[in-house]
Amino acid sequence: MFEEIRFNKIERLPKYVFAEVNELKMAARRAGEDVIDFSMGNPDGPAPKHVVDKLIEAAQKPKNHGYSVSKGIYKLRLAICNWYERRYGVALDPEREAVATMGSKEGYVHLVQAITNPGDVAIVPDPTYPIHSYAFILAGGSVHKMELAFNERYEVDEERFFADLHQALTDTFPRPKYLVVNFPHNPSTATVTPEFYKELVALAKRERFYIISDIAYADLTFDGYRTPSILEVDGAKDVAVESFTLSKSYNMAGWRVGFVVGNERLVGALQKMKSWIDYGMFTPIQVAATVALNGPQECVEEIRKTYEKRRDVLIESFARAGWEIAKPRATMFVWAKIPEPFRAKGSLDFSKRLLTEAKVAVSPGVGFGEGGQEYVRIALIENEKRIRQAARNIKRFLRAYKG
Numbered sequence: 001m002f003e004e005i006r007f008n009k010i011e012r013l014p015k016y017v018f019a020e021v022n023e024l025k026m027a028a029r030r031a032g033e034d035v036i037d038f039s040m041g042n043p044d045g046p047a048p049k050h051v052v053d054k055l056i057e058a059a060q061k062p063k064n065h066g067y068s069v070s071k072g073i074y075k076l077r078l079a080i081c082n083w084y085e086r087r088y089g090v091a092l093d094p095e096r097e098a099v100a101t102m103g104s105k106e107g108y109v110h111l112v113q114a115i116t117n118p119g120d121v122a123i124v125p126d127p128t129y130p131i132h133s134y135a136f137i138l139a140g141g142s143v144h145k146m147e148l149a150f151n152e153r154y155e156v157d158e159e160r161f162f163a164d165l166h167q168a169l170t171d172t173f174p175r176p177k178y179l180v181v182n183f184p185h186n187p188s189t190a191t192v193t194p195e196f197y198k199e200l201v202a203l204a205k206r207e208r209f210y211i212i213s214d215i216a217y218a219d220l221t222f223d224g225y226r227t228p229s230i231l232e233v234d235g236a237k238d239v240a241v242e243s244f245t246l247s248k249s250y251n252m253a254g255w256r257v258g259f260v261v262g263n264e265r266l267v268g269a270l271q272k273m274k275s276w277i278d279y280g281m282f283t284p285i286q287v288a289a290t291v292a293l294n295g296p297q298e299c300v301e302e303i304r305k306t307y308e309k310r311r312d313v314l315i316e317s318f319a320r321a322g323w324e325i326a327k328p329r330a331t332m333f334v335w336a337k338i339p340e341p342f343r344a345k346g347s348l349d350f351s352k353r354l355l356t357e358a359k360v361a362v363s364p365g366v367g368f369g370e371g372g373q374e375y376v377r378i379a380l381i382e383n384e385k386r387i388r389q390a391a392r393n394i395k396r397f398l399r400a401y402k403g
């Protein structure tokens with residue numbers, strides 16, 4: 001009925017590529033198969049005990065049960081600003097330059113809703129965390145994709161990035177107003193240097209565009225790599241905002257706590273948008289999140305080490321199984337080039353084979369954009385024993401093809 005009434009926004013959203021692998025995974029499980037699941041970026045560990053304890057304590061106070069503050073209670077915004085000061089030496093005003101969000105995804109989508117006029121263009125590297133581009137589609141804007149090039153150590157080819165960016169700024173009409181960056185990068189794990197942000201901020205000022213930076217994986221770094229923040233650059237606040245989340249660093253993905261800080265106009269737009277849309281996170285969650293940011297940080301180091309160990313076990317055991325993958329320096333993922341005999345058929349075909357023949361679920365790279373066609377993303381969310389089991393399954397699978 002009423003087919004003539006079209007839902008244009010929804011129709012512009014593609015079928016979720018990951019759904020195909022997911023359906024196969026569910027079918028295999030229903031048939032009693034043991035599937036080793038590396039397909040989701042969903043942390044498998046618990047939130048820190050002192051944070052859970054604070055949530056329980058705060059939940060027992062009736063005064064915390066009413067509507068909260070949509071931009072986040074003051075104490076949480078202050079904790080966010082102090083986190084930036086401690087970590088990056090960046091001073092932020094909790095009233096005008098910080099907003100707490102229901103996870104960084106919600107913050108990002110509503111920020112984009114708030115600042116996008118119909119037809120506005122955003123530049124988004126490809127591959128990408130899908131919502132980084134689809135938020136603009138949902139907001140009535142459009143996306144100019146820019147291939148993300150990196151070397152065998154997953155370091156962004158910064159020279160090429162700027163050459164491509166210049167090209168995109170010159171060639172695209174209407175002129176892009178926004179650039180999205182996300183380093184360490186999901187899905188490719190690629191990293192950048194602090195100099196990258198210096199050059200980027202200078203360019204944004206010259207060419208007049210805003211930058212949205214997502215550092216969800218800031219804490220999950222290895223081998224001495226440290227995640228830079230765009231806000232460390234002098235004057236970055238004139239052109240940039242940055243988001244972070246408690247989902248990964250504190251195993252709090254289900255709690256839905258993140259934040260956006262930086263440029264006052266953009267933060268203000270998001271604060272206003274949220275004041276119309278929501279009444280804020282449940283106050284006890286905000287109180288507990290404050291404790292997570294202000295309290296002891298050993299729990300973050302433990303989580304970081306868990307991923308590092310899993311990364312090492314995976315790279316080593318998969319190599320012994322015949323699948324050589326370069327070691328990422330950050331994130332909770334391994335961005336693995338598909339072994340030669342399967343590469344030409346693409347990432348969806350390979351992911352399906354891996355699932356049905358080796359009982360290992362991964363995300364097809366193409367789900368993150370055309371630039372992911374030769375890769376699969378392996379999330380480090382299974383324990384070391386399961387990773388070794390996956391390696392044994394893959395060894396048998398690869399051997400069968402060698403004949």
Ligand SMILES: Cc1ncc(COP(=O)(O)O)c(C=O)c1O
Nearest residue numbers: 041103104105186216245247258
């Ligand atoms: C790059 C990136 N940004 C944001 C998010 C969303 O995190 P949150 O739980 O804060 O919404 C993810 C989740 O996987 C992510 O990979």
